[in-house]
Amino acid sequence: MKTSVILGTMTLAAMAAGAAGAQTLSDVQDRGTLNCGVTTGLVGFAAPDANGDWSGFDVAVCRAVAAAVLEDPQSVEFVPTTGKTRFTALSSGEIDMLARNTTWTFTRDVDLKFEFAGINYYDGQGFMIPKELGVSSARELSGATVCIQTGTTTELNLADYFRKNNMDYEPVPIETNAEAQQQYIAGACDVYTTDASGLAATRAAFETPGDHVILPEIISKEPLGPLVRHGDNEWGDVVRWTLNALIAAEELGITSANIDEMKAGTESPEINRILGTEGNLGEMLGLDADWAYRAIKANGNYGEIFAKNIGESTPIGLARGLNAQWTDGGLMYAPPFR
Amino acid sequence: MTTLSDPQGESFRLSMLLNDTRYRSYTFQFIALVCVAALFAYLGSNLMANLRAAGLSISYDFLGDPSGYDINQTMIAYTSQSSHLRASIVGLLNTLLVSILACITATIIGVVAGVLRLSNNWLVSKLMAGYVEMFRNVPVLIWIIIIFTIMTAVAPSPSAFRGDDPDASMVFGMIAFTNRGVYVPAPVFEPLGWVVLGVFLASIVASILYRRHARKKLFDEGVLLPTTWPTLAIVFVPAILVFFVLGRPITLDIPELGGFNFSGGVTLLGSLIALWFALAIYTGAFIAENVRAGILSVSRGQTEAAAALGLRPRRIMNLVVLPQALRVIVPPLISHYLNITKNSSLAIAVGYMDLTGTLGGITLNQTGRAIETILLLMLFYLAISLTISGLMNVYNNAVRLKER
Incomplete structure (x- = not known):
């Protein structure tokens, strides 16, 4: 028993020691990989295929953030977490962000000291x-x-x-x-x-x-979304606006097919701002001008990610419902990029 | 009067702490203790400092908050508005219930299988060997799941009892075996019913007194009084007489199918039964081996000597062999009881809400206070284990070989 007490305390201490300061963005860039917490496997949301490559609706958010920050959607280390381990993993710094069907609630936000970066799926x-x-x-x-x-x-x-x-x-x-x-x-x-x-x-x-x-x-109401640790607002902004970029891209009609064309410059100032041909939004985030371009290019816009992983043409067959764009009567509403 | 004085006591010098064998071991033990304490202090302060840096603190305030979840088996009053602490206690009681049931059953299975494995009957001893090897060499989690899966797959669901020509019917019209559990009748005590219960308890005491009297008579006067039949008579006859004389004051609440489920009576949840049997059969296999070892440790001469005195085989086992074997059997038995208690934390595999399921499961999840709940969980299990260990040590001292 005594040994297990020692081991348990050491584990706790080691986990707590890993809690980094408020420098997640530079930590991730130095490390070269993004540690993203996902489920242990829920088809459509996050599941590894036969080759061990993760894919799914939540995984796409991780890949978009990795593309924005590290210029490579593949440089993500997926850390499977259970309902029990997810919060400890995030607050200890084992993972940089958690994208795991996690419901945004008051206590999780305030008492457990997390920061929800937005909502990528409205469930109930x-x-x-x-x-x-x-x-x-x-x-x-x-x-x-x-x-x-x-x-x-x-x-x-x-x-x-x-x-x-x-x-x-x-x-x-x-x-x-x-x-x-x-x-x-x-x-x-x-x-x-x-x-x-x-x-x-x-x-x-x-x-x-x-x-x-x-x-x-x-x-x-089960608003599900990615979350990060409380207190590192720069990193929180990166995740929040990456998600917003995916949602705004659908609204503005930026798809993985036409994004290269649009990158050359369009009539719409907002599209230009998102894609970095106008203004300096990327610089404000501490990233380069192409951050959103890479994030959208990685898996397509929000609508494409939805359709590919959980939409009506997949075996899961979910209708957009509440998760349609606000212009189509849904709740997906990205704040303006300006 | 003697002129010799005692040699002067050597005065204590600091160097003796290292050079004198009387003190050296204490020195090293003290140094080791300080090192261990320092290590723990470092780990503890590191943990606290990092938690503070993350803006978190160790706090047990959540134990007083409403838990907000329901539990399917509660031995004390509990609703979703009760506190997390009460939910933990409900879990603790469920852990104790399944542990005690499994300990008793495992002991019975173990003793029977251990004795039978030594049987001269080839078939019986090989069957028992098969049982022991099969059960103790497969992880207990697998047994829990196998038994639970078989129960849910084989037993009919409550809907099979419905209709004019149901697929399933209740045993004796009273007991329903379903894939959700076993529904048995519950006794309902009218006021006079408690009298019957009182008489029954008094009869049990009386039967113990009678057996003590018979034993004394045997030891003092060498007169062998019959015990089996008188004991049964003393225990049951008065209670049954009183039951009928008072006009059957105890009735049965028979479970009935209504709505989705059976209602009324007592429900033994499928998860409890699966966990109970899996733990009992698994640990029973280990206990069987201990019992066998204990019996084999008693010299064969003892059995032969008893046989030469004309004792029958059953009496040889009960009076000569088992009492001597117990001193070998009991110490490892303590470990097995502790293992049963700790293995009961696998309950969540079948959805039985034990301590790990409530405090270490739902409460941990809902409050997110992992460190606090895990520490509390360790404390609970440590307390249970030390209690069992303490009680069993008392028993062990009682059966130990008396050295005179």
């Missing part, structure tokens, strides 16, 4: 239930056994929702999405609840997706 918690049970609304779920992925905001939302509506339920906590799927299919729980995007991804993997319905109620 939903319920999936077999069609044969004949339930059409979450209000009819009183007494149900509910499978929840533990260690997320979902179990708090679930507790709140059932308490608010005076209903009982029996929670079945489950560690990973894969196990939850198995339990749900075996009938060990009546309902499976997680973020609606996760439900869609899970249902797509079933043999007969048509036998399961996702109930219309969305019981929570």
Whole structure:
């Protein structure tokens, strides 16, 4: 026991010792790689392929930041984190940024001393239930056994929702999405609840997706986005504006196909400012003029990243919904580049 | 009167700390202690300094905040509005419950398997050897998952009990085996029911007194009184008589299928059962080997001598061999009990909310206070382990070979 106490303390101390000062940008540039925290594997958001190359919706954000800062979208070291380890990894300095379906909440922002750089996916918690049970609304779920992925905001939302509506339920906590799927299919729980995007991804993997319905109620707001440590505002700005550049690029019609053409100069001053042919936005960030050009070029604009990883043409098949541009009735709204 | 005076006590000099063998070991132990303490102090201050630099501080204030999550098995009153501390205690009790159940079951399985492995019957001893080798050579996590998976896959879901011609039916119309757990009837005590329970407890005390009396009689007068049947009679007959005389004041709350699930009765969660059996069977295999070693450590002459006195094999085992074997069996048994308690932290694999699941899982995640919760978790497990170890040492002293 004593040895493990020593080892544990040493680990904690070593992790704490790694906490760097407020110089993340220069640290990353000196190191030449970006350490980016991602999930241990959630298809569509972040998962390694057979060659060990990571790809996905969250991974694209990491690659865009690496392209902006290091001029190479491939120089990213992906650090898989679980729901439990993600915050310690970030606050200890093991990773420079976390892009892992993390919900922006007050306590995470204020109490845990993190800085959310923006929102790259607006999600909400939903319920999936077999069609044969004949339930059409979450209000009819009183007494149900509910499978929840533990260690997320979902179990708090679930507790709140059932308490608010005076209903009982029996929670079945489950560690990973894969196990939850198995339990749900075996009938060990009546309902499976997680973020609606996760439900869609899970249902797509079933043999007969048509036998399961996702109930219309969305019981929570789950704004997911990349985050960095509190107190290093220069680095926070780099991540925030890289994400904004991806979103603005879609709005302004900059795509990976036409970006080289636009780089030569366009009629639109905002496009020119983003791509560095006009003004000195890059210099203000501590980067060169081409930072946003490289970030967008890496994986395309926000819309392209969405369509390629989780959009309707992929097996996950998510509609844009809330994540459409504000001009299309969605919530994606990048502040002006000026 | 003697003129001889004692030799003058040598005065203590500082150099004796190194040169005198009486003091040298203390010197080195002291230096080692200072080094270890300094190392810990350095690590601790380093941790605190870095946390401060990151704007964080060690604080246990979160323990008083509402936890906000529900737990499926609670032995004390708990809602999502209870504090994180209460959630931790719910987890602690769940850990203790599964540990105690598993310790008892593992001991029974271990003793039976250990004794049977020494059986002269080839089939029985080989079967037990197979059991021991199979279970102790596969990680316990795998056994937990295997048993849980088999339970969820084989047992019917509650919906199979529904309808006029259900696929599954309840055993004796009372017990439902489902893939979510086993639903058993719960006793409901009317006021007079407590009298029956009181009589039952009194009968148990009486039976112990009777056995003590029989033992005394055997040792003092050499008269062998029957014990088995009288004990059973003393324990059950009065309670059953009182039960019927008072007009059956204890009824059963039989689980019924309503809505999504069975309600009423007592629910043994599938996760509890899987964890309990996996820990018991796994550790039972180790205990079986200890029991075998203990029995083999008793010289064969003892058995033969007892047989020569005309004792029957069962009595030889109970009166001669096992008491002597216990001094070999008990010390490693303590380690196995500690292992069961610590291995119970694998509970999250099947969704059983033990201490690791509540304090080290959801609370850690929701509050983000990793260092605090892990330290607290270590403290809890250390306290449980030291308690078990202390209690078992008391027992060990009781069964130790008395040296006279």
